[in-house]
Amino acid sequence: MNDPAKHHVLDGIDAEAGGDVGRVILGGVENIPDGSVADRARFLRHHADGLRRLLIRKPYGDPSHCINLIVPSSDPDADAGLIIMGTMGYPDFSGSNAMCTIAALSEAERQVFGDEERIFVLETPGGITRMQASYRAGGLEAVAYDALPGFVAVGEKLADVEGWGTVRYSLVYGGTFYAIVSGADAGLDPQRTPIPELTEFFRAFLPVAARQELHHPVHGAMPPLSLALLAGPVERGVSDEPSASVAVYMDPGVICQGPTGTGTTALLSWLQHCGEIEYGTTIRTISPFGNAFTGTLNDAVPVGERMGVRTRISGKPRLLARCQLFIALDDPLIMGGEVQNILNREDDRFGTASSGKSEEEISDTHVPQGPAHGADAIPRTRKIQS
Numbered sequence: 001m002n003d004p005a006k007h008h009v010l011d012g013i014d015a016e017a018g019g020d021v022g023r024v025i026l027g028g029v030e031n032i033p034d035g036s037v038a039d040r041a042r043f044l045r046h047h048a049d050g051l052r053r054l055l056i057r058k059p060y061g062d063p064s065h066c067i068n069l070i071v072p073s074s075d076p077d078a079d080a081g082l083i084i085m086g087t088m089g090y091p092d093f094s095g096s097n098a099m100c101t102i103a104a105l106s107e108a109e110r111q112v113f114g115d116e117e118r119i120f121v122l123e124t125p126g127g128i129t130r131m132q133a134s135y136r137a138g139g140l141e142a143v144a145y146d147a148l149p150g151f152v153a154v155g156e157k158l159a160d161v162e163g164w165g166t167v168r169y170s171l172v173y174g175g176t177f178y179a180i181v182s183g184a185d186a187g188l189d190p191q192r193t194p195i196p197e198l199t200e201f202f203r204a205f206l207p208v209a210a211r212q213e214l215h216h217p218v219h220g221a222m223p224p225l226s227l228a229l230l231a232g233p234v235e236r237g238v239s240d241e242p243s244a245s246v247a248v249y250m251d252p253g254v255i256c257q258g259p260t261g262t263g264t265t266a267l268l269s270w271l272q273h274c275g276e277i278e279y280g281t282t283i284r285t286i287s288p289f290g291n292a293f294t295g296t297l298n299d300a301v302p303v304g305e306r307m308g309v310r311t312r313i314s315g316k317p318r319l320l321a322r323c324q325l326f327i328a329l330d331d332p333l334i335m336g337g338e339v340q341n342i343l344n345r346e347d348d349r350f351g352t353a354s355s356g357k358s359e360e361e362i363s364d365t366h367v368p369q370g371p372a373h374g375a376d377a378i379p380r381t382r383k384i385q386s
Helices: 037-047 050-055 095-109 195-209 261-273 346-350 359-365
Strands: 007-017 020-027 066-071 080-085 116-124 127-136 139-146 151-161 165-173 177-182 227-235 243-250 282-286 292-303 306-315 317-328
Touching: 007 095, 020 095, 037 066, 037 080, 050 080, 066 095, 080 095, 095 116, 095 127, 095 139, 095 261, 095 306, 095 317, 139 317, 151 195, 151 261, 151 306, 165 195, 165 261, 177 195, 177 261, 195 227, 195 243, 227 261, 243 261, 261 282, 261 292, 261 306
Parallel strands: 020 066, 080 116, 177 227, 243 282
Antiparallel strands: 007 020, 007 317, 066 080, 116 127, 127 139, 139 306, 151 165, 165 177, 227 243, 282 292, 292 306
């Protein structure tokens, strides 16, 4: 039996959206200094990045999965704060992970929902996002959200890529920065090119593109580029909505299972910049694995001193599992205090065999609720009145 004095416990729920898995951590992380969610994310990046590295590696996680840490929100209009972590670092936002988070929060509330719509308001490092959850027959049917404004930062750059020649690309923000490459220009097809060949291309291309410094007109200097997107042509059927095949690469070495939410926003921004789509267009983005999101290009919006676009993204998340991670204090991955200082002791958080608490009472103690630091972050959802 595990000795509670020698390990920490993280409580979470696994979900997927668009094929990509997100683990939502609801309890077990403490002692992150107060401030905005962006401030908390910066603290983790600079002072406790061991938590991210721990959870995206075996045996605790997988490089293809992301971690979604629920924290208190600093904004009175938000229901919860969300910090997203993955191999790419700490993105401002992630659509698939926000959808996974809504699925997990819905499950954690332990409510039976009818046929209704509810709003969850999340504060992420990128700002406030309203997530609209649609429930049917007691289950979560779909999640849609108005994305952070997207924009094309650099319309055209050329990269000399060993083995691939000169590659033309654009730098586009869709909630995080992407280097977007036209599949036709690169001689690659997101649907038909084998995954190992796509990975080989991205491994060679991204380090060259990442030499470009990134700057957001509102948030300032941004972390180095860690995401790229290969875009297929927009295909317009007679009766179906337009579709576009995309392959999203997450450094190092991951071809995402889905088209991703931020990737869909970035694609719509890029297509509008290239004059390929008009406002009001809805496109279905499809990954090499057949998973899809739907994105609508709404209208133009100022982003600092430049113009960007507003988009609305929708998809269907699914619950996968509840989980508890038992992290040994003597694990070499966390020794040195960087992670230990922000994790809760198992016996402090959940009680021990001598605590007298029932399983249900113990479960209730680790689900955050409300705005208070450390214990409470699950949203008060708002029902949409018909």
